[in-house]
Amino acid sequence: MISTPLFTGQNLILTPFNIEKDAQAVSNWSYDLTVARQFGRNPARPMNEASAKKVLEDHTRKPENTAFFAFGIRIKDKKKLVGILRLRYIAWNHGAGEIDVIFGNPEHRQQCGSEALAMGLVYAFEELNLHRLNTRAIGENEQDAISLFETAGFTLEIRQREALFNSGRFWDGLIFGLFRSEWLERQEAH
Numbered sequence: 001m002i003s004t005p006l007f008t009g010q011n012l013i014l015t016p017f018n019i020e021k022d023a024q025a026v027s028n029w030s031y032d033l034t035v036a037r038q039f040g041r042n043p044a045r046p047m048n049e050a051s052a053k054k055v056l057e058d059h060t061r062k063p064e065n066t067a068f069f070a071f072g073i074r075i076k077d078k079k080k081l082v083g084i085l086r087l088r089y090i091a092w093n094h095g096a097g098e099i100d101v102i103f104g105n106p107e108h109r110q111q112c113g114s115e116a117l118a119m120g121l122v123y124a125f126e127e128l129n130l131h132r133l134n135t136r137a138i139g140e141n142e143q144d145a146i147s148l149f150e151t152a153g154f155t156l157e158i159r160q161r162e163a164l165f166n167s168g169r170f171w172d173g174l175i176f177g178l179f180r181s182e183w184l185e186r187q188e189a190h
Contacts, residue, residue, distance in 0.1 A: 006123055007071075009115045014071035014085060014123075019056045022072060022081045026052035029104030034142070037166070038102045059086070067092065069123070073101070073116045082108040085120045087128065095131030095180075099124060106144065113148045121152065125180045132179050138164050139171030146174065153186050154178045 007014045027049045030036045036044040039055055047055065059070035067090035073083035083103040090097035101116050103109040124130045135154060137146050150156075154176035163173035 006127060007119070008076075009119050011076055012112055012115050012119065013074050013076050013079075014116075014119055015074055017056045017060050017070070017072050017081075019053050019060065022056055023049050023052040025081045025104060026055060026084075029102075032104070033167070035102060035104055038100065059084070067097070069128075071120075073103075073112065075112070082112060083116055085116055087120065087124055087133075090128070090130070095129070096134070097124065097128070097130055097132075098134045098136070100135055101145075101148070109144055109148070113144075114151065117148060117152050121178075121183055125183055130180065132177055135176050137174045137176070138166050139174060146176075149176050149178075152178070153182055155182075 027047050030039065030045075030047040030052065033044055036046060039047070059068075067088065069087040069090075071085045072081050073085055074081055082105065083101060086100050086102070088098050088100075099117075099120050101109075101113060101120065103113065121133070124133055133154075134157075135145075135149050137149070140146075155178070156174060157177045158173075158175040160173035160175075162170035164171050
C-alpha cells in the first residue's frame with residue numbers, strides 16, 4: 001500500500017466544489033469546444049454561469065453510492081479552481097470505473113495534469129479499492145490527454161474506427177485501461 005496523502009499533493013489539492021465561486025471558472029472554460037465536450041453536453045455548447053452551477057451541483061449532490069466522485073483541482077497556494085477530477089461509471093461488483101481530468105487551460109494541463117491524475121489514481125486504487133480504470137480520448141485530436149494517460153501507465157485497449165465526429169471530421173474513439181497491479185508496479189519502481 002502506498003502511503004500518500006489522498007487530497008494533498010506537492011502543488012495541488014483536491015477539494016469539494018464551491019458552487020457559487022467555481023461556476024464562473026467552469027462557464028469560462030466551456031467556451032473552449034474541447035473542454036465543453038468533456039461535460040457531456042451534446043451537442044457541445046458554452047455554458048452560462050447558471051448552467052455551470054447546475055453541472056457543479058450535479059457533481060456535488062450525487063450520493064456517494066451512485067458510483068460518481070468529483071473533485072475540484074486547485075493549486076495549493078492560490079486555491080483557484082484549475083480543473084476537475086472525476087471518477088465515474090464505477091461498477092462496484094467488477095471493481096472497475098472511469099477516470100477523467102478536465103482542465104480549463106491547456107497550460108494547467110501541462111503543469112498540473114500528471115500530479116492531478118496521480119492523485120486520482122491513489123484515490124481510485126487505495127480509497128475506492130478499484131481493480132481497473134478506463135479513460136477515453138478522441139483519436140489524435142486529444143494528443144495531450146493521450147500522452148498524460150500513457151505516461152501514467154494506461155494502455156490503449158480499444159480503437160473504435162471513425163466513431164466520433166469532432167472539429168469537422170470523424171476520429172477514432174480510443175479507450176485506455178490501467179490495472180491496480182500495473183499501477184502498484186509503477187509505484188514500487190519509483
